[in-house]
Amino acid sequence: MSKLTMVVHGGAGPDSEFIKKNIETYKQGLREAVDTGYSVLEGGGSALDAVEAAVNYLEDNPLFNAGRGSALNEKAEVEMDASIMDGKTMKSGAVAIVKNVKNPVTLARAIMEKTKHIYIGDMGALEYAQKIGLRLMPEAYFITDHAYEQYIAATEEEENTIQQAGEYQVRRKTHGTVGAVAVDKDGNVAAATSTGGTENKVPGRIGDSSVIGIGSYANNKTCAISSTGDGEVLIRNVTCFHVSALMQYKGLNVKEACNYLIKEELKDAQGDMGIIAVDPAGNFAFEFNSERMHRGWRSSDGEQGVEIYRP
Numbered sequence: 001m002s003k004l005t006m007v008v009h010g011g012a013g014p015d016s017e018f019i020k021k022n023i024e025t026y027k028q029g030l031r032e033a034v035d036t037g038y039s040v041l042e043g044g045g046s047a048l049d050a051v052e053a054a055v056n057y058l059e060d061n062p063l064f065n066a067g068r069g070s071a072l073n074e075k076a077e078v079e080m081d082a083s084i085m086d087g088k089t090m091k092s093g094a095v096a097i098v099k100n101v102k103n104p105v106t107l108a109r110a111i112m113e114k115t116k117h118i119y120i121g122d123m124g125a126l127e128y129a130q131k132i133g134l135r136l137m138p139e140a141y142f143i144t145d146h147a148y149e150q151y152i153a154a155t156e157e158e159e160n161t162i163q164q165a166g167e168y169q170v171r172r173k174t175h176g177t178v179g180a181v182a183v184d185k186d187g188n189v190a191a192a193t194s195t196g197g198t199e200n201k202v203p204g205r206i207g208d209s210s211v212i213g214i215g216s217y218a219n220n221k222t223c224a225i226s227s228t229g230d231g232e233v234l235i236r237n238v239t240c241f242h243v244s245a246l247m248q249y250k251g252l253n254v255k256e257a258c259n260y261l262i263k264e265e266l267k268d269a270q271g272d273m274g275i276i277a278v279d280p281a282g283n284f285a286f287e288f289n290s291e292r293m294h295r296g297w298r299s300s301d302g303e304q305g306v307e308i309y310r311p
């Protein structure tokens, strides 16, 4: 039996008064997410079941920017992105710009398992969720006071928005995207990520979280990875796949690969980036260049913890 390992993140980015004020509640949420996923692994469930369960928990927790608590776009609407990948089969599923679906990562998994496609967006994704009977909620369910306050603040700062060379620079404050990676008793790895995206984003904008190889990636030959941070920067640098490729092509271990990507290769990248990863032997790594990354972990050799800032 392989070592069981469950790792989650709850977003990487700048610190804020809101985070400082709610630090214990954030830590409690991370602990519960880890325990939710870990109990699936302990009960003999697959890594895929475990990452879905942990992300579902975080999607339901209003403190995090995924599902309930999602960031609002320019029109004060919720548009969510999510992805999931199974390292054993290398199958994946993803949704983007989806509304009203209580647990977007479960929709991503259904797309992976029940359709001939990988990635479905917008109305098509919502219609498919309805068709297979996934739980839908009214818009008001997703919008928390904190997300609305962030929206108002971001709207007021609109004039400070930098428009450079036609590039829209999103000035993010709230980072609470969620992700999970796990290894199960058979040594299979899986990854999942879910987000409301960046506050005050242009309607229809899709970030990294739902893009396979960037938001989530899993391969039993190497590792499972989930990322968070400035979506545009993460996409530009194809983050998750690079970690796997460094392991597969160059023989780096999971810690070395994460460290090399964030601290060496992308050390001059302008933007926040955070990744969590686990290999099939249960070795795990976190790496981030931001002020903080909400994270939690637990493994069958007794290691467990939650952290928000640097050690």
Ligand code: ASP
Binding pocket: 011, 012, 013, 174, 175, 176, 177, 195, 196, 197, 198, 206, 207, 208, 209, 227, 228, 229, 230, 231, 232, 234
């Ligand atoms: N990466 C997410 C996005 O750009 C946001 C985040 O991780 O906070 O949509």
